[in-house]
Amino acid sequence: MLVSRIVDTSRAVGATRSRKVKIEALRTLLADLEPEEVEPVVAWLSGELRQGRIGIGWRTLADLPATPVDHSTVTVAEVDGLLTEVAGTSGSGSTERRRTLLTDLFTRTTPDERDFLVRLLTGDLRQGALEGIMTDAIAAAAALPVEPVRRAFMLSGRLPATATAALSGGVEALGAFRLEVGRPIRPMLASPAESLADAWTELGGDVSVEYKLDGARIQVHRNGDEIHIFTRTLREITGSVPELVELVVGLPCESAVFDGETLALTDSGRPRPFQETMSRFGAESARELLLHPYFFDCLHLDGIDLLDAPLEQRLDALETVAPQHRIPGLRRPDADTAATHFDDALAAGHEGVMVKSLSAPYAAGRRGRAWQKVKPEHTLDLVVLGAEWGYGRRTGYLSNLHLGARDPDGGDPIMVGKTFKGLTDALLQWQTDEFPRHERARDSHTVFLHPRIVVEIELDGVQVSSRYPGGVALRFARVLRYRPDKDPADADTIGAVRALLPG
Numbered sequence: 001m002l003v004s005r006i007v008d009t010s011r012a013v014g015a016t017r018s019r020k021v022k023i024e025a026l027r028t029l030l031a032d033l034e035p036e037e038v039e040p041v042v043a044w045l046s047g048e049l050r051q052g053r054i055g056i057g058w059r060t061l062a063d064l065p066a067t068p069v070d071h072s073t074v075t076v077a078e079v080d081g082l083l084t085e086v087a088g089t090s091g092s093g094s095t096e097r098r099r100t101l102l103t104d105l106f107t108r109t110t111p112d113e114r115d116f117l118v119r120l121l122t123g124d125l126r127q128g129a130l131e132g133i134m135t136d137a138i139a140a141a142a143a144l145p146v147e148p149v150r151r152a153f154m155l156s157g158r159l160p161a162t163a164t165a166a167l168s169g170g171v172e173a174l175g176a177f178r179l180e181v182g183r184p185i186r187p188m189l190a191s192p193a194e195s196l197a198d199a200w201t202e203l204g205g206d207v208s209v210e211y212k213l214d215g216a217r218i219q220v221h222r223n224g225d226e227i228h229i230f231t232r233t234l235r236e237i238t239g240s241v242p243e244l245v246e247l248v249v250g251l252p253c254e255s256a257v258f259d260g261e262t263l264a265l266t267d268s269g270r271p272r273p274f275q276e277t278m279s280r281f282g283a284e285s286a287r288e289l290l291l292h293p294y295f296f297d298c299l300h301l302d303g304i305d306l307l308d309a310p311l312e313q314r315l316d317a318l319e320t321v322a323p324q325h326r327i328p329g330l331r332r333p334d335a336d337t338a339a340t341h342f343d344d345a346l347a348a349g350h351e352g353v354m355v356k357s358l359s360a361p362y363a364a365g366r367r368g369r370a371w372q373k374v375k376p377e378h379t380l381d382l383v384v385l386g387a388e389w390g391y392g393r394r395t396g397y398l399s400n401l402h403l404g405a406r407d408p409d410g411g412d413p414i415m416v417g418k419t420f421k422g423l424t425d426a427l428l429q430w431q432t433d434e435f436p437r438h439e440r441a442r443d444s445h446t447v448f449l450h451p452r453i454v455v456e457i458e459l460d461g462v463q464v465s466s467r468y469p470g471g472v473a474l475r476f477a478r479v480l481r482y483r484p485d486k487d488p489a490d491a492d493t494i495g496a497v498r499a500l501l502p503g
């Protein structure tokens, strides 16, 4: 297939807000692919490369001296092969060799194709929000029900592999995807609850009420002495958290998968700020801060998969192997005891509580009502779309943030407000240093950014607005912190923002 067809489909999908039209465009494309084209094309459409990151910067790509053509005949197989070659080029002279390969490619592509490939290579096409649509399109192209496709994706975390299985092996091939110890699955997520009483009542009191700790999510896999630890976005961080590895090796089991939260504590046992925990992931500099794990789920234990078992049974498993590392929680507390637990969580410096149905299975990758989070404040994770230059004391700093909510159908984020409240001097400095790296355009007041950075915003509520395109605006928004552990695909949707409208 020609690359131009992929570019056209990608554009068509981006140009419509209709979920149905997007799915149909993707379905037709998928149905026309040769089997070996499925992996690269599904990866590209999700903004990823089959080869992983190949480490080529935007500037390098923009500067390549290539004159485009009007009509191109470049095929998927050619580009995929070239990317494999670029990814495999290392050692001395590799920068030049990579430039040559890409320059050759760009002398054979149209400006539209080059633009698509540049955005793909720099990560700007990454649109995790497309995942829901893509799973539906894969199912439709393979003439299969959606559920087995969705499940295979949740268990593998890989759309390209899911698509290949669905299109070439049908339900049987999809059924072969299992929880594999050592390979991360997408974490189960929670929905916000109006109040603790609401959540408790909705789940009929048959709940586990647990502290909601303000750290970073970890998924820990153990197979014998081999340990792998992943973040919320399934990035492996085993190498930067040796103390967690050591602790897990010491647990009395052969194989296990745990889901939990990790954070650094102060000497008096209170949680350290979120940023300090995050700085341990990947950074060499903060090694002196010890991380502590707080597990809240067990998805596999000694050869037995527990994903489909009720939470009650998964908690039993967790308590047999790691009772000392269990997050503080109560099973079936009465409403008063649950309320005291919530107060205790806040008093200990935590964010709130999670209320979880004891009878629900682990719904990987889903944000459902079986887990509900209760916090005293509203917060939203929004995408930074730009920042205005400050004035007065903030002259010379990028300050007032433009904030966008995610379009659940994969379109550009939708602006819902601005704020400069809550920004410390350190954050202003960081924004001023960091934002130009993500610049999309600028005018005299504002630097507009590619939608890559997620920030957590505290707010008093939202109101109807004719100023913003989503018809809704934040009220009294203030910056709580940046969320480097989240991608724009994890940001809150415009629907979640609208759900806060009064009445």
Ligand SMILES: Nc1ncnc2c1ncn2[C@@H]1O[C@H](COP(=O)(O)OP(=O)(O)OP(=O)(O)O)[C@@H](O)[C@H]1O
Residues within 6 Å of the ligand: 187, 188, 189, 190, 191, 210, 211, 212, 213, 214, 215, 216, 217, 232, 261, 296, 327, 354, 367, 373, 381
């Ligand atoms: N007891 C707990 N059970 C489950 N998740 C917990 C618990 N304590 C803390 N967490 C954290 O809360 C998150 C669940 O909330 P949610 O599904 O909304 O994810 P989130 O969007 O990262 O949440 P938030 O933005 O509120 O931190 C988990 O990803 C995990 O990191």
